[in-house]
Amino acid sequence: MKFAQRVGKIQPSQTLAITAKANALRAEGRDVISFGAGEPDFETPAHIKEAAVDAIRDGFTRYTPVGGIPELKDAIIKKLRRDNTLSYTRSEIVVSCGAKHVLYNLAQALFEEGDEVIIPSPFWVSYPDIVLLTGATPVIIETREDEGFKVTPDRLAGTITARTRALVLNSPSNPTGAAYTSDELKALAEVVIEKDILVISDEIYEKIVYDGFSFSSIAMVSEEAKNRSIVVNGVSKSYAMTGWRIGYAAGPEEIIAAMTKIQSQNTSNPTSISQKAAVEALNGDQKAVGEMVEAFALRRNYIVDTLNSMTGVSCFNPEGAFYAFPNVSSLYGKARGGSVITGSASFAEYLLDAADVAVVPGVAFGNDDFIRLSYATSMENIRKGMERIRDAIAHLK
DSSP, X not given: OOOOHHHHHOOOOHHHHHHHHHHHHHHTTOOOEEOOOOOOOSOOOHHHHHHHHHHHHTTOOSOOOTTOOHHHHHHHHHHXXXXXXXXOOGGGEEEESSHHHHHHHHHHHHOOTTOEEEEEESOOTHHHHHHHTTTOEEEEEEOOGGGTTOOOHHHHHHHOOTTEEEEEEESXXXXXXXXXXXXXHHHHHHHHHHHTOEEEEEOTTTTOBOTTOOOOOGGGSOXXXXXXXXXXXXXXTTTTOGGGOOXXXXXXXXXXXXXXXXXXXXXXXXXXXXXXXXXXXXXXXXHHHHHHHHHHHHHHHHHHHHHHTSXXXXXXXXXXXXXXXXXXXXXXXXXXXXXXXOSHHHHHHHHHHHHOEEOEEXXXXXXXXXXXXXXXXXXXXXXXXXXXXXXXXXXXX
8 A cells, every 4th residue: 555655754642652552451451550641630620511511402513613613712812811911813713623733734834845843852742743744844952951941042043044934832841841931931032033933832731830830921922922923722731621622723813714724624613512611611610720730739749759769760840731751861771681771762661561650751752861751640540650660660780
């Protein structure tokens, strides 16, 4: 069978692959603890589910406008004004089937062969492949742990070429949990404006921040920065609605129109019922969000402290999201029996085989010195998993 060349350019998501393997081992009867999936383990809040039930009962089960129902666009506009002091109109909003779908449509609308898109590393696994599928080239900027995993203005300016179309900025970040302050974003915005490039600001973890950190969007810096920014967000992480598949973008009208045009030929509208649920998520009681973040904060504190107490492991303290990204490179070269740890992939394989613990290798995120652990799981699982990892490391010689 002959396939299009684009298929060979991309890789399946390693996070989904790890989760699938862990589930397969569980089906065989093994007690696998998975730190793989980036999915809150909380239930979707009851009032959001009730809004979906009401939509079904009311017969709201037919096609909707391609880019989202007016009621949801208005809820997004209200949210952006309330939380981010940003003003948009309906023609500057598009709703898609999850934030990943938003990013895919955006890339298809903007990029083509010969373009370059800057992606700071470590990065969410799908960014480079989404760019590759357009024929454009992802250009990776490595960030440093001792600099908080953040791209600096000088490094950004030095990477931009005549072919650069955009910077992808994820704050808070998957996988590191790093989040940019308002001052840091102002410095980056100066480069973006001077070089006249776009910013794709992935803000899906916006509400999951810790220790009083104040979230800021690069679109909030100035009107000039806003005009060059496409804000990407959704309800999956903040409201435990991963399966509902609702994401959205806010940005310049002509870009949003192009994204809507692309969407009209791949999925049409997002699910009508999910859109009604998303309206309630954005407009309704926000108490559940705070409760979820409080639980995540306790888990973060425990998992980071425990990882930092392990021999040969150091872990950055994330400002947001729900991931720990420990450096395990000092363990490379060690072995248990005939299994030598050569990198993050072999270390992840070792933990799964020897300790029944699933993690995602850092190489999938662009840095082989690390592994990623999602703490979107119970404290019971975290405690048990941490002890298994500690024991597995102790057996390496």
